[in-house]
Amino acid sequence: MELEIKVPSVGESVQEAILAQWIRQDGEVVKKDEPIFVIETDKITLEVNAEADGVLKILVQEGETVAIGAVVGAISTEGAAAQVAPAPKPEVETQAPEPSPETPSVPEPAPETPEIGGVSWDVKDFSPxxxxxxxxxxxxxxKVTGTGPGGRVTKGDVLLYRESLSTAPPPPAAPTASPAPAAPSAPEEETVRKAMTPIRKxxxxxxxxxxxxxxxxxxFNDIDMSRAMDIRTRYKEAxxxxxxxxxxxxxFFVKACVQALSEFPEINAFIExxxxxxxxxxxxxxxxxxxxGxxxxxxxHADRLSFAGVEKAIVDYVAKIRENRLELADLEGATFTITNGGVFGSLLSTPILNTPQSGILGMHRIEKRPVVVADEIVIRPMMYVALSYDHRIVDGREAVTFLKRxxxxxxxxxxxxMEV
Incomplete structure (x- = not known):
């Protein structure tokens, strides 16, 4: 019996996907609920699991665009148990002859298992x-850094690693007795073309x-982070x-944005x-x-969540992204966006609107700077913030007051x- 493997639906607006990677190879025995291939849409990357134990048969190769619901392979459930079952032990065990002193036995070295990103991978974990x-x-x-699901190495990762090797300076040559001057060779100009992923498109x-x-x-504006940092330090362990x-x-910023959005509803609105x-x-x-990407x-409903509720929601999403479990429903329906370039060291930037939203807040790195407080120059941890907004619906006065709030x-x- 053969069970068809189909591209699953990931949302009504998604009609096709790219078969990015086969995690298991053709003819290999797979187990139920084990990830066997990866698809990419214009919004998410998703691992697809096997629906039964059996032998995998691949019908569509990596890199091809497939429609939602298309059959890309099959799992043959006949004979799978025989392939998975261990071989029976012989009834009589024969003792191997002892090696003679003249020819001592040397154990064969075990095959090496590459370790990538702190995770040991078997050869079968890589795509054909x-x-x-x-x-x-x-x-x-x-030595290749994997960017695929779960840290797996993809074909693109290998190509990028080869490119970095070709641009690295060669090691110095060992001196010879009579070195002959060599004519300097022009550096080879190499380019690599890679198709844009659906998400990047x-x-x-x-x-x-x-x-x-x-x-x-x-x-733009700047924020003195002293009080927030003090509260975080005092209560982080509890x-x-x-x-x-x-x-x-x-x-802190999510709760502050919710309070400001309730006072300036135009920034929480769309134009249709x-x-x-x-x-x-x-x-x-x-x-x-x-x-x-x-x-x-x-x-x-961030307005209904406590500080802990907001932090838990963020941690859950980060885990989903890392484990490739993010669903299309997790990405839809936002009325306002916050982006934090500070985690990458950005001092100041101009965020671009996430249409059809009318506002987006950009956070940046915290940096100690001299500021004037009560007519005295003091050193405070400061953060620049930026609010980009759609001027068709939001006036400058509302935008500036929103950011000040x-x-x-x-x-x-x-x-x-206190909500005041």
């Missing part, structure tokens, strides 16, 4: 295309759409012990045609960088608790 490329180029797979299209179809403007999650700065759609709820998107999972809430966190 990766194994072929490694065999052809003699690349040390243990989608990101590019959305950013271009935001630039072309909105009247985007950005206003917070961690009670809620089993660390207290970060993102929860000739109408303005106001939202009486606050779904806050949190931009998270991943090896495949930027994704924005949504914290739904966030500044007030983060600099005086007790206001978030």
């Amino acid at each position: 295309s990766v194994r072929r490329l490694v065999a052809q180029t003699d690349v040390d797979i243990s 989608r990101i590019a299209a959305r950013l271009l759409e935001a630039k072309q179809n909105t009247a985007m403007l950005t206003t 917070f961690k012990k009670k809620h089993d999650v660390s207290l970060g700065f993102m929860s 045609g000739d109408e303005v759609v106001y939202h009486n709820y606050h779904h806050v998107g949190i931009a998270v960088g991943s090896p495949k 930027l994704v924005v999972p949504v914290i739904r 966030i500044k007030e809430c983060v600099e005086n966190p007790e206001r978030l608790l």
